Amino acid sequence: MDQIAPRRSRTSALTRSLQILDLLSDKLRPMTAYELAKESGAPPSTVYKLIDDMTDGAMLGRMPDGRVWLGPRLMRYGLAYRARMNAFQEAERAMHDLSERTGEMVQICTRDEGWMSVIGMAEGRGTFRVTSDVGTRVPLNWTASGRLLIGHLSDDERREVFARCATPSATGLAETDPDILARTSREAFLDGISVQIDTSEEAVACIAAPVRDADGACLMTLSVVMPKHRVPDRFDDIANEVRGAARSVELALGTHGAA
Known part of the structure; x- marks a missing residue:
C-alpha cells in the first residue's frame, strides 16, 4: 500500500508572501526587507528573494529609499473583489x-x-x-x-x-x-x-x-x-x-x- 507522504513543516513561499502582505497592511507603512524578516521570523535571504519576485509581479512596489509597500496589482484585485x-x-x-x-x-x-x-x-x-x-x-x-x-x-x-x-x-x-x-x-x-x-x-x-x-x-x-x-x-x-x-x-x- 502506498504511504501518504508527511506534510512538509517548512513554511511555503505563498505563506511567507502572505506574511509580508499582512505585515505591510497591519503596519500601514512601507517597511525594509530587514524589518519584514525580523517581524515575520523568516530568513532574510528568503524575504529578499520574495520581495524581488513580488515586486516583479507588481504585488509590491519599491520606495525611493528602498523600502517596499503594497503594489498596484493588489488594488486591481481588491476592486474586482469589491465589485462583486x-x-x-x-x-x-x-x-x-x-x-x-x-x-x-x-x-x-x-x-x-x-x-x-x-x-x-x-x-x-x-x-x-x-x-x-x-x-x-x-x-x-x-x-x-x-x-x-x-x-x-x-x-x-x-x-x-x-x-x-x-x-x-x-x-x-x-x-x-x-x-x-x-x-x-x-x-x-x-x-x-x-x-x-x-x-x-x-x-x-x-x-x-x-x-x-x-x-x-x-x-x-x-x-x-x-x-x-x-x-x-x-x-x-x-x-x-x-x-x-x-x-x-x-x-x-x-x-x-x-x-
Whole structure:
C-alpha cells in the first residue's frame, strides 16, 4: 500500500508572501526587507528573494529609499473583489444616505479574525474627524461594531474569540473580560444596536447596527461615529436611523427576517 507522504513543516513561499502582505497592511507603512524578516521570523535571504519576485509581479512596489509597500496589482484585485460584493454596494448606498440624514460620520465595518476592519466611510458635516479611516483595524472589544460582528456566535465561541483577542485600548476604557464581552455582545446583537463611548478614542462615540445575512449572522455593520457630547440629545434619533439603514440593506439583499 502506498504511504501518504508527511506534510512538509517548512513554511511555503505563498505563506511567507502572505506574511509580508499582512505585515505591510497591519503596519500601514512601507517597511525594509530587514524589518519584514525580523517581524515575520523568516530568513532574510528568503524575504529578499520574495520581495524581488513580488515586486516583479507588481504585488509590491519599491520606495525611493528602498523600502517596499503594497503594489498596484493588489488594488486591481481588491476592486474586482469589491465589485462583486452586492452587500457592500447596498451598504455603501445606505452609508451615504445615513450620513446625509444625520450629518454625522458613518462607517461600514467587517470582521477580520480578531479585528474589526473599516471598509467604507462617509464624512459627516462639520470638522469632526477620527483617526480610523478605510483600512483601519482595531480589536473587536474596542468598538460597538466589533461586539456586533460576533454577536451571532454561540456563547462558547464568543467567549473564545474575546479570550484570544481582547486587549486594553489606549483610553483604558475598553472592556477585556471575556465573560462580560461575550454576554454584552449577544445582548447588543439581539437588541440590534451597540454603543461604545471613549473606548477606542477619547470623546468619540459609536452607535452601530448589524447587517445580517440569510443565516442570521452579522455580515457587517453600519455605525455612526460622532462626538460624545452630542449623544445625550441625539441618541434615540441616531439609534433609529442606524437601525433603519441596516434593515434597508437587509431588505435589498433579501435577508431581512430570513433567520
